[in-house]
Amino acid sequence: MPDDDRIPTSLAGGWRKVLRYLQGREPADRTADAVTRALAATLRATNGVPGIRGIAARMQDAAAAGSVSGSRLPGSAEARRHVPTDVAERAAAALAAGMPGELALVSSPEAALVLARRLLDDLAFHYGFDRMAPLLIRDGTYGAPELQSLLAEVLASDQVSKLAKRLLNRPDGVGLRAPSRSRPRVAPENLLHADLGEI
Amino acid sequence: MGASRPPGRLTARFSVSGGHPQPLQLSCQALLDGHSVTHRLARELPYEAADLIEIAVSVHAIDRLVRRPSAQPARAGVSWARDLWAQVPVRQPWLWSAHASLLTELLTWLTDDSWSLEFCQLPGGAGPLDESQGFLFDTVPDDSVPVLFSGGLDSAAGLAAHLLASNAVAISVDTNNWMQHVQARVLSGLQAVSDHQCVPLRYRVSVGRSSVETSQRSRGLLFLAVGTATAWALRQDRLRVFENGIGAINLPYLRSQFGSQATRSMHPRTLRLMEQLAAAISSRPFHLEAPALNTTKAQLIETAPAVAEPALALTVSCDTGFSARVRDHAPCGACTSCLLRRQALHAAGKADLDKADAYRDSSPLRSVALQAMLWQAARIRACLDQADPWTALVSEFPEILDTAPLAPADVTSLYRSYIREWDSIQSSFPVSSQLGRQGKAAL
Numbered sequence: 001m002p003d004d005d006r007i008p009t010s011l012a013g014g015w016r017k018v019l020r021y022l023q024g025r026e027p028a029d030r031t032a033d034a035v036t037r038a039l040a041a042t043l044r045a046t047n048g049v050p051g052i053r054g055i056a057a058r059m060q061d062a063a064a065a066g067s068v069s070g071s072r073l074p075g076s077a078e079a080r081r082h083v084p085t086d087v088a089e090r091a092a093a094a095l096a097a098g099m100p101g102e103l104a105l106v107s108s109p110e111a112a113l114v115l116a117r118r119l120l121d122d123l124a125f126h127y128g129f130d131r132m133a134p135l136l137i138r139d140g141t142y143g144a145p146e147l148q149s150l151l152a153e154v155l156a157s158d159q160v161s162k163l164a165k166r167l168l169n170r171p172d173g174v175g176l177r178a179p180s181r182s183r184p185r186v187a188p189e190n191l192l193h194a195d196l197g198e199i
Numbered sequence: 200m201g202a203s204r205p206p207g208r209l210t211a212r213f214s215v216s217g218g219h220p221q222p223l224q225l226s227c228q229a230l231l232d233g234h235s236v237t238h239r240l241a242r243e244l245p246y247e248a249a250d251l252i253e254i255a256v257s258v259h260a261i262d263r264l265v266r267r268p269s270a271q272p273a274r275a276g277v278s279w280a281r282d283l284w285a286q287v288p289v290r291q292p293w294l295w296s297a298h299a300s301l302l303t304e305l306l307t308w309l310t311d312d313s314w315s316l317e318f319c320q321l322p323g324g325a326g327p328l329d330e331s332q333g334f335l336f337d338t339v340p341d342d343s344v345p346v347l348f349s350g351g352l353d354s355a356a357g358l359a360a361h362l363l364a365s366n367a368v369a370i371s372v373d374t375n376n377w378m379q380h381v382q383a384r385v386l387s388g389l390q391a392v393s394d395h396q397c398v399p400l401r402y403r404v405s406v407g408r409s410s411v412e413t414s415q416r417s418r419g420l421l422f423l424a425v426g427t428a429t430a431w432a433l434r435q436d437r438l439r440v441f442e443n444g445i446g447a448i449n450l451p452y453l454r455s456q457f458g459s460q461a462t463r464s465m466h467p468r469t470l471r472l473m474e475q476l477a478a479a480i481s482s483r484p485f486h487l488e489a490p491a492l493n494t495t496k497a498q499l500i501e502t503a504p505a506v507a508e509p510a511l512a513l514t515v516s517c518d519t520g521f522s523a524r525v526r527d528h529a530p531c532g533a534c535t536s537c538l539l540r541r542q543a544l545h546a547a548g549k550a551d552l553d554k555a556d557a558y559r560d561s562s563p564l565r566s567v568a569l570q571a572m573l574w575q576a577a578r579i580r581a582c583l584d585q586a587d588p589w590t591a592l593v594s595e596f597p598e599i600l601d602t603a604p605l606a607p608a609d610v611t612s613l614y615r616s617y618i619r620e621w622d623s624i625q626s627s628f629p630v631s632s633q634l635g636r637q638g639k640a641a642l
Contacts, residue, residue: 003446004518005535006414006460007453007571046276070468071597080280080311083457094597098590125454134453134570144577 008131012045014038015128022132023141028150029181032157035128036178039120039163042084042127048173049088049119056112059092063100068093084119087126091118109168116164121155209326211257213285215265220286225253229260231327232403239400240432241337247480248428249328250289254302255417255424256327256404257287262310262417263410278457279414281312288321298479305472310416311458339398343368345430346439347422348399350382350521352514352540356500357441357491359392359507366396370429370438372422374405377528378521381513388510400429419464423473427485437486440465443496444605444613446539447489450579450596452571461598467492468601493609495617496543512552516540532558533566542572545628546620576621579614588615 011019015038021031049055058075062068072079073096076089092115096103103111129151136142142150154160162179170176212220225231231253237243244252267279289295295302295318306314323329346361348354348369361367369386373379379401386399402425426438442465451461463469470487477485491499503511515521517530517537530537537558544550563569582591589607592599592614602610 003449003462003464003534003536004414005449005452005462005568006456007535007567008455008457008460009453009567068600069603071600077307080307080313080458081278083276083278085276086278086457090597093600094594097597097600098593122454126457127455130453130455130574133574134567137574138565138570144574145581148577148581 009134011131012038012042012127014041015131018128019132019135022136022150023139025141028153029157032154032159033178033181035124035154036157036159036163038128039124039160040166040176040178042123043167043173043176046084046173047082048167048171048176049084050172051085052088052116052119052168052171053108053112055085055088055092056115057108059096059115060103060108060111062093063096063103066100068097083126084123087122088115088119091115091122094118112168113164116167117161120160120164120167124151124155124160209253209257209288209321211261211285211287213261213265213283215284216282217284220284223257223260223264223285225256225260225327228264228407228409229256230403230405230407231256233328234330236400236402236429236432237328237330239337239398240339242432243330244328244428244432246290247294248431249326250291250295250321251424251428251477251480252328252402253326254287254289254295255421257285258306258314259404259415259417259421260406260410261285262312262415263406263412266411267414279311279460280458282315283312284315284317286317286319288325289318290321290326292318292320294480298476301472301476301479305420305469305476306417308468308472309419309459309463339368339433340366340396342366343396343398343433344439345370345426345433345435345437346441347371347426348382348386349422350378350385350515352511352516352543353443353446353491353496353499354441355385355389355511355514356503356507357439358397359389359503359510361439361441362389362392362395362397363504364395366398367439368398368400368429368433370400370402370426372402372404372425374403375521379403381515381521385510385513388513389507391510392504392507416459416462416464419462419466419469420473422464423469423487427473427477427487430485431481436481436483437488439488439490440470441491441499442489443494443499443543444492444610445495445617447492448599448602448610448613450575450598452535452568452575465489466601467603467605471604492605493613495546495613495620496539497546497620498616500543500547500549508549508552511549529557529559532560533563533568535568535572538563538566538569538572542620542624542628545624576618580618583611583615583618 018034018038021034058073062073067074071093072089073093079086079089095118133147136147137144159179166176209225211223213223214220265281267281268277299316303314303316343366346358346367346369348358348371371382373382389397430438447465449461470489474485474487518534520530544552578595582588582595585591588611
């Protein structure tokens with residue numbers, strides 16, 4: 001039976017910059033900064049995931065009860081209306097099914113942070129990476145394994161982890177900003193003799 | 200013999216997001232014609248069967264008439280889900296009201312929409328499936344197994360293998376003359392497979408040109424409802440569907456896909472929910488047999504006998520192959536359905552079933568669908584290379600959790616076969632050979 005699958009590929013502003021960075025093979029940390037900013041902008045524009053702490057609590061309950069029987073947590077029917085919330089429900093189901101033992105050992109705030117971290121990864125793929133990957137592979141910029149490794153490296157960035165913490169404080173996305181990258185201060189006398197590339 | 204009645208008019212009502220109810224007239228905005236079925240069976244459909252089909256057609260029409268919200272990526276995070284209310288006249292409203300939650304659960308799963316369904320009494324003789332003429336005699340062999348037949352490659356290959364062992368009733372829905380013609384040609388070709396009989400039973404369903412929504416995710420309900428209802432009319436409590444596991448599970452190619460944007464028409468969960476609904480309505484167990492769920496499309500094709508190959512060559516898989524309503528309209532060659540067909544025929548060593556110039560786009564190198572399929576294959580391969588492939592698959596594709604009650608080991612084995620097929624066709628698959636360096640890297 002024909003499927004007529006729908007495959008969204010359009011990119012919003014901040015993600016187009018990420019695409020340019022990937023096409024230009026910019027360093028991973030620079031790309032990670034662009035990704036973090038694009039994620040923050042996406043969460044502001046889409047009203048975040050206001051119920052993220054509640055989803056995390058249900059995730060721990062489902063993991064403890066072994067009641068994950070599908071790609072959404074029990075009781076998540078309303079999530080279908082709001083894409084980031086649905087992505088969070090899906091992430092929570094995957095975590096509850098895949099690491100129930102680990103989730104049983106962490107506190108509620110820690111579980112929320114685990115979910116927030118995973119949510120940002122999944123939102124990056126939903127709004128960005130998976131819309132770019134076919135293009136990047138088609139044009140020969142990357143092979144699939146290389147691109148998979150690079151994206152994992154980008155998402156492992158501290159910047160993304162910091163944004164996850166900020167999201168828990170601003171779950172509705174209002175005023176959410178990407179953390180600025182802190183750089184070690186360099187004394188003026190050292191700056192005079194420093195290599196520009198290193199700076 | 201059926202009683203003589205005037206032709207009926209079923210008028211349902213529907214509304215969107217709590218808006219003003221609008222009428223939906225099945226004889227006007229949508230067409231349902233099952234007279235050839237009732238005449239072939241020489242009996243009226245049981246009440247619950249006629250109700251099931253008319254509900255499915257009403258829902259399908261509403262699905263086509265209501266546009267989904269815009270799919271702009273950052274539009275306040277709004278998904279493509281709709282809030283829909285419908286009131287459908289049926290012969291047994293108390294029965295359907297009692298089990299409405301099963302139907303809405305199935306519909307929500309198929310369409311992502313929130314459905315609220317109400318049922319009211321259908322006046323006698325007012326249903327499109329109510330018969331106004333008498334019958335002759337039943338010509339269907341008693342031991343025939345009801346089988347859903349779409350005119351696609353899976354259903355034809357599965358039916359061909361089935362006919363080696365027993366008789367079948369091939370139940371189909373067509374929406375236009377071209378689709379009807381293709382289905383008839385394929386079925387005619389399959390008669391050569393064996394001495395077993397294949398009786399075609401055909402319904403015509405079509406929604407008027409006022410339809411504005413093309414996603415039609417309720418289509419799965421329509422096909423399964425028609426099959427289930429016809430099985431009931433045959434006094435059977437089972438229906439066979441032939442759909443390969445990769446296509447049925449239909450994991451999202453990209454994580455940008457939301458919910459049922461990756462179609463779920465024959466998903467294992469769809470089949471399970473439909474079984475539950477059918478059992479509740481009929482007060483008897485109902486079995487949707489899907490013997491190919493653990494096989495890839497290539498493996499399913501391989502089960503068909505060689506004598507069936509001319510008929511398989513006539514099948515249409517393309518997403519737009521039937522919708523164009525143009526006779527001999529060539530398949531696009533670049534949609535996910537065409538690409539999976541091409542991949543499967545090559546992997547099964549039967550690529551010559553499709554003519555060299557069969558597709559409008561013979562080298563879909565720049566097709567997003569192809570690149571999405573290759574990217575998905577790369578992600579699946581990475582999961583299968585892990586020490587615990589199932590856990591890796593769950594993490595990468597949470598939707599795989601929806602395949603229960605299929606066993607994780609069987610699902611993992613299915614995807615291992617699928618990836619092996621991609622690996623085996625690198626040199627022969629025309630698309631990959633044209634991809635050159637990039638394609639090899641992606642594969």
